[in-house]
Amino acid sequence: MIEKALKGNRSYWIWIAFLIAVIANGLSAYDQQRWFGLTVTGMGRDISWGLYIAQFTFLVGVAASAVMVVLPYYLHHQKEFAKTVIIGEFMAVSATLMSMLFILADMGRPDRLLNIMLYPSPHSMVFWDLLVLSGYLLMNLVSSWAMLGAERKGVPPKAWVKPLIYLSIPWAFSVHTVTAFLYAGMPGRHLWLTAVLAPRFLASAFAAGTALLILVSLILKRTTGFDTGNEARTKLAVLATYTGLANFFFLGTEFFTAFYSNVPAHKESLQYLFFGLEGKCQFVPLMWFSLISGVASIIVLLVPALRKSTPWLVGACSALVLSIWIDKGVGLILGGFVPSPLQDIVQYTPTATEIFVTLGIWGIGILLLTLLLKVVVAVKMEKEQ
Amino acid sequence: MMNEQRREFIKKTALGVLVGLGAASGLVPAFSLEKTVLPVWDEKPVPGKIRWGMLIDTRKCKEGCQQCAAACHHAHNVPDFRNKKDEIKWLWQNPYQKVFPTASQQFVSKEIQDRSYLALCNHCAESPCTKACPTEATFKRWDGIVAMDYHRCIGCRFCMAACPYGSRSFNWQDPRTAIHDPVTTYPTREQGVVEKCNFCSDRLVKGQQPACTEACPEQALTFGDLNDPRSDIRLLLEANETMQRKPELGTKPSVFYII
Numbered sequence: 001m002i003e004k005a006l007k008g009n010r011s012y013w014i015w016i017a018f019l020i021a022v023i024a025n026g027l028s029a030y031d032q033q034r035w036f037g038l039t040v041t042g043m044g045r046d047i048s049w050g051l052y053i054a055q056f057t058f059l060v061g062v063a064a065s066a067v068m069v070v071l072p073y074y075l076h077h078q079k080e081f082a083k084t085v086i087i088g089e090f091m092a093v094s095a096t097l098m099s100m101l102f103i104l105a106d107m108g109r110p111d112r113l114l115n116i117m118l119y120p121s122p123h124s125m126v127f128w129d130l131l132v133l134s135g136y137l138l139m140n141l142v143s144s145w146a147m148l149g150a151e152r153k154g155v156p157p158k159a160w161v162k163p164l165i166y167l168s169i170p171w172a173f174s175v176h177t178v179t180a181f182l183y184a185g186m187p188g189r190h191l192w193l194t195a196v197l198a199p200r201f202l203a204s205a206f207a208a209g210t211a212l213l214i215l216v217s218l219i220l221k222r223t224t225g226f227d228t229g230n231e232a233r234t235k236l237a238v239l240a241t242y243t244g245l246a247n248f249f250f251l252g253t254e255f256f257t258a259f260y261s262n263v264p265a266h267k268e269s270l271q272y273l274f275f276g277l278e279g280k281c282q283f284v285p286l287m288w289f290s291l292i293s294g295v296a297s298i299i300v301l302l303v304p305a306l307r308k309s310t311p312w313l314v315g316a317c318s319a320l321v322l323s324i325w326i327d328k329g330v331g332l333i334l335g336g337f338v339p340s341p342l343q344d345i346v347q348y349t350p351t352a353t354e355i356f357v358t359l360g361i362w363g364i365g366i367l368l369l370t371l372l373l374k375v376v377v378a379v380k381m382e383k384e385q
Numbered sequence: 386m387m388n389e390q391r392r393e394f395i396k397k398t399a400l401g402v403l404v405g406l407g408a409a410s411g412l413v414p415a416f417s418l419e420k421t422v423l424p425v426w427d428e429k430p431v432p433g434k435i436r437w438g439m440l441i442d443t444r445k446c447k448e449g450c451q452q453c454a455a456a457c458h459h460a461h462n463v464p465d466f467r468n469k470k471d472e473i474k475w476l477w478q479n480p481y482q483k484v485f486p487t488a489s490q491q492f493v494s495k496e497i498q499d500r501s502y503l504a505l506c507n508h509c510a511e512s513p514c515t516k517a518c519p520t521e522a523t524f525k526r527w528d529g530i531v532a533m534d535y536h537r538c539i540g541c542r543f544c545m546a547a548c549p550y551g552s553r554s555f556n557w558q559d560p561r562t563a564i565h566d567p568v569t570t571y572p573t574r575e576q577g578v579v580e581k582c583n584f585c586s587d588r589l590v591k592g593q594q595p596a597c598t599e600a601c602p603e604q605a606l607t608f609g610d611l612n613d614p615r616s617d618i619r620l621l622l623e624a625n626e627t628m629q630r631k632p633e634l635g636t637k638p639s640v641f642y643i644i
C-alpha cells in the first residue's frame with residue numbers, strides 16, 4: 001500500500017522537499033546540541049525544561065484526541081465520521097511519534113534511553129508514560145493500517161482489529177492522564193500540584209486536537225479534493241467548542257482557588273504568568289493573547305451559522321489551537337518553574353538551535369502524516385471511482 | 386563524651402572500609418562500595434538503622450566566610466562556569482527568605498535577615514527526586530543518603546523538577562573544562578547528567594567527616610546519625626529549637642537549622 005505515497009503531483013513533491021529541508025536543518029542543529037550539550041538551549045539550572053517538554057505535552061494531547069472520532073464512530077456508529085476516523089488515527093500516530101522524539105531531544109544522555117526499560121521503576125511516572133505512549137503508537141498504527149488495507153481489498157477487517165480499536169479508547173485517556181501525572185505529583189511545583197490538571201489536560205487536548213483535525217481535513221479537501229464532509233466537520237466543531245469551554249472552566253477554577261485562598265505558593269505562578277511578579281512579566285502578553293483568542297474562538301464556534309461557514313471555522317479553529325498551544329506549552333511548563341524553589345524569577349528564551357530542533361521534529365511528524373494521508377486519499381479515491 | 390562520640394562515628398563509618406575493600410578486591414562480591422557502613426559480621430543491611438543528618442547552627446556562621454562550600458566543591462570536582470545558566474552547586478549560601486520561603490517573613494529581626502543560610506541537598510527521608518527518577522540513577526541508600534549513579538543517569542531532569550529545594554544541578558556542557566583545581570579522589574562527571582551533594586559518602590567510607598563540616602572554622606555544622614539518640618546531632622536537636630526547609634511538603638529533610 002505504501003507505494004501509493006510515491007505517486008504525486010508537483011506540489012506534493014515540493015511539499016515533501018520542503019519538509020526534508022526542515023528536517024535536515026533540525027538534524028544539524030541537533031548535532032550541535034549533542035556535541036556542545038544542552039547549554040546550546042535556553043534552559044538552565046532554574047528553568048530546567050523548556051520548549052521540548054512543552055511540545056511533548058501539547059502533542060500527547062493531540063495524540064489522545066483521536067478518541068474524539070474513534071469513540072463516536074466505533075462505539076456509537078456515527079456514520080458521518082467514516083472518512084474522518086482514519087485521519088484522526090494517523091494524526092495520533094504522528095503526534096505520538098513527535099512527542100517521543102521531543103523527550104529524546106530533551107535528554108542529556110539519549111544514548112542511555114534504554115535504561116528506562118533496563119531498570120524499570122514503577123514508582124516513576126516516566127516509566128508508565130513511555131509504556132502507554134509506545135503502546136498507543138503501535139495500537140493506532142497497526143489498527144488503522146489494517147482497516148485501510150481491508151477497505152482497499154473490499155474485505156471485512158481481521159477479527160483482531162476491532163478489539164484493538166476498542167482498547168485504544170480507554171488507552172487514549174490513560175495516555176494523557178499519565179502525562180498529567182508526570183507533573184501533578186511533584187511537591188513544591190504548585191502550578192502543577194493540582195488534581196484538576198489531568199481533567200484540564202484532557203479537555204484542552206480534545207479541544208486543540210479536534211480543531212486541528214478540522215483544519216487537516218480542510219487542507220486535504222483543498223489539496224486533494226478528498227472531502228470528509230461538512231457534517232463531520234460541524235460535529236467536530238461542536239466537540240471542540242464544549243471541550244474548549246471545559247478547559248477554560250477548569251482554568252477559571254484554578255484562578256478561584258489560587259486567588260481567593262490567597263495562599264502565596266498557589267497563586268505565585270499564575271500571577272507571574274498573567275500579571276507579572278516583582279516587575280517581571282515575560283509571558284504576560286502571550287498569556288493574555290492565549291486567553292482572549294481562546295475565548296473568542298469558542299464564542300465564534302458557539303454560533304451555528306458561523307461554525308458552518310468555512311472561513312469562520314478556519315479562523316476559530318486556528319485561534320483555538322494557537323491558544324491552547326501557548327497555554328499548555330509556554331504557560332504550563334515554564335510557569336511551573338517560576339518562582340524557583342529558592343524564589344528566584346528567571347527568564348527563559350529559546351535559542352535558535354532549540355527552535356530548529358523543534359521545527360525539525362515537527363517536520364518529521366508532518367512528513368509521516370503527509371505520507372500516511374497520501375495513502376489514505378489514494379485508497380479512498382480509488383474506491384469512490 | 387565527645388571522645389566517645391568520635392569513636393562511635395568512626396565505628397559507624399570506618400567499619401565500612403573493610404567491606405569496601407573486600408568488595409573492591411572481590412572478596413565480598415555481593416557488597417558494593419555503596420553499602421559501606423555494613424559491618425562485616427552483619428548478614429544484611431537493615432534499612433533505616435542509620436540515618437545520616439546535618440545540623441547547621443546559623444548563629445555561628447560568619448559573614449563572608451565561604452570555606453565550607455569551597456571545601457565541598459574542591460573535594461568533589463564541582464565545575465565553576467562563572468555564569469548563572471550553566472551553574473553547578475552542591476552547597477551554597479542564600480538569604481533567609483529564599484531558604485525558608487514558607488516560614489514567617491513578617492517582622493523578622495534585621496540580624497536574622499542579614500545572616501546567610503546554607504542550602505544543600507536535604508537527603509530527604511521521603512525524597513521526591515528518587516521517586517521521579519525513571520532509572521534509579523538517583524536512589525536512597527540504606528543509611529539515608531540520597532545518592533547518584535552518574536553512569537546510569539539519562540539526563541531527563543525529572544529529579545530536578547521534583548526536588549522542592551533546588552538542590553540539583555545539570556551538566557549543561559562538559560564540566561571538565563571548568564574544574565580549575567581537580568582532585569583525584571573523586572570522579573569528574575560527564576556532560577548531560579545530574580549531580581548534587583552526596584553527604585560526602587566518599588569521605589564517610591574513609592571514616593572522615595564531610596568536607597564542609599571539617600572545613601568550618603566555627604564548628605557551625607554537626608554531622609551524625611539521626612537514628613541514634615545518643616549522637617551529638619540528636620542531643621543538639623533536643624536542646625535547641627530547630628527548623629527544616631519546607632517541612633509542610635512531607636519530604637522529611639535530614640538537614641536541620643538552628644536560627
Ligand code: SF4
Pocket residue numbers: 505506507508509512513514515531547548549550551552553581636
Ligand atoms: S533535597 Fe531535593 S535532591 Fe535532596 S533528597 Fe530532597 S528532593 Fe532529593
Ligand code: SF4
Pocket residue numbers: 517518519520521522523537538539540541542543544545578579
Ligand atoms: S536526570 Fe538522571 S537522576 Fe535525574 S531523574 Fe533523570 S535519570 Fe534520574
